[in-house]
Amino acid sequence: MKAMILKEFRELRRDKRTMAMLIVLPIVLLTIFGYAANFTVDTIPTRVIGPGAEQAAANAPELFDIGEVDAEATTDDALAWMTDNATEVVIDTTTQPPTAYVDGASLFTAQSASAAFGRMGDQVEVDILFNPDLETSWVMVPALIGLILTFIGTIITSIGLVKERQSGTLEQLAVMPLKPADVIIGKIAPYFLLASFDMLVVTFLGVWIFDVPFNGSPWLFAIGAGIFLFVVLGIGVLISTVSQTQAQAIQLAIMLLLPQILLSGFIFPLDAMPTAIAAIGRCLPLTYFVEIAQGIFLRGAGLDALWVPYAVLTGMALLVFTAAVLRFRRDLAPSAHHRAKSKAA
């Protein structure tokens, strides 16, 4: 038995990825959970409008971070801001008593805001927009679509590609008179189509079973999902190029998947995280897809409101997918890569 234990430790010591999962991952998880796992929102971006805006801003509880006080703005402006996700709360003093518009798509923020306004009694009338009953499923389902796409894009794709490498057939493909682009597209297209099909199924099921409203443009959502798919498929291909076995690919994919689940804002609100942790979240593609999905599903937001996440995701897609294709191409046509390097030299 002693020999067995020693052998196991020796193997583990040399398996750097497993060691990373055993030692680094718990520390990272503990740190992230400790800071990120916070449902309590400390500050809520708020705007105040109407003739009594100055006074209402002064009387607002500390929780509300008053960003803009505009006596001239109208209720229509307030609703437009909310749709554009420009702020989480608008206190509208054009009505009597003032109306507080709260973004129900930001579940925990809305819960905190409602509770705070509730403590003010009749002074404010609360109108929760986009998710009046604060249904968890309404917020989770759009975000879950992103998680499912991430899962297929990274884990399934990387496993599929590594399998080709592991069985030696990737070398056979490299020897065939196929262009690297043909192999790459031919290899990735089925996963893209399957993930797109999954996205459609989950969207329909989400709307049908959980009554999640779909208020925005289906085409805009499809484009966003397509761009996001390029990012996650690119990550999957990159994982495959640095993994020799399917187990290694799964390990790496999980290491990249976990932060996306925890820090993309779909479980724990980004606003409730310390700045440094939220900054990590803002580097993750799922964060931007969640923003797009919730914006289109619940707020019915258009491109004018969502151009930032679209732009960031497009940038990420170009970067990650290009890197992935170049790495994969190098595996398929190493001599061409060598010739190009020789020419450059």
Place this chain on the structure above:
Amino acid sequence: MAEPLIHAQDVTRRFGDFTAVDGVSISVAAGEIVGLLGANGAGKTTLIRMILGLLPPSDGALALFGAPPSREGRARLGYVPQGLGLWDDLTVAENLAFVDQAFGSRATAVPDALAGSRDGLVGGIGLGRQRQLAFAAALGHGPELLVLDEPTSGVDPLSRARLWDTVHESAEQGVGVLVTTHYMQEAEQCDRLVLMSQGRAVGEGQLADIVAGTTALAVRTERWQDAFEALDRAGVLVMLSGTHVRAVDADEVRVRAALGGLAAEVEPVGATLEEAMVARERSAG
């Protein structure tokens, strides 16, 4: 004279400080079967990967069909890698169909021997049949050159003989064949051999030429274990086949001196390819 299908001149491949292939030159002409012979780790597969363009050489010149290895060149060859390069989750027929489509060739018929497994998954058929399928896939598009990396490894003798029949048939039709092997019996099937040891080519020529450079002495004695130990102690290159002791590239006087008073018959015999190879490896090493 026709241009060789493969021409490698002083090709070297280094991986960091390790030199896997060290200044090897090799050529393969149409209709010729060239055997690349060497132990595991001799550099055979690395050389093949460079010829195919899967690995750039660190030094030296390499031409495939008269040009640097390229996709166009690879379209004219059939390759059977050591791992066979078959898709286990596809059926026999689907594997052939995919290869046909990739090469843009007409449909390859499922070999008769595989007719019963036509719709069976490749992962579920035996290794011998998998190798037959790999050969059929490699030959389907009518290649001018066959590159076979350990093509009969793990195959029973009957299947091995069948596969070699296929190789000979192809060569008779003008296909050049480069085959790596570490089976001495297979080397005898080749027109020309290149012996590799520790990354270097340590011998080249026809089987008879290679063997002719090596001498062997059969040492017949009932005390064969003592004879073996005595010769080994004396630094003689000694090989054992069953209970037959053979001294390779050794002087008869030296052998008798090493045996001392041990009663034994010492008789010059023809060296085998294996002995020639070991002798060259030793002198190279």
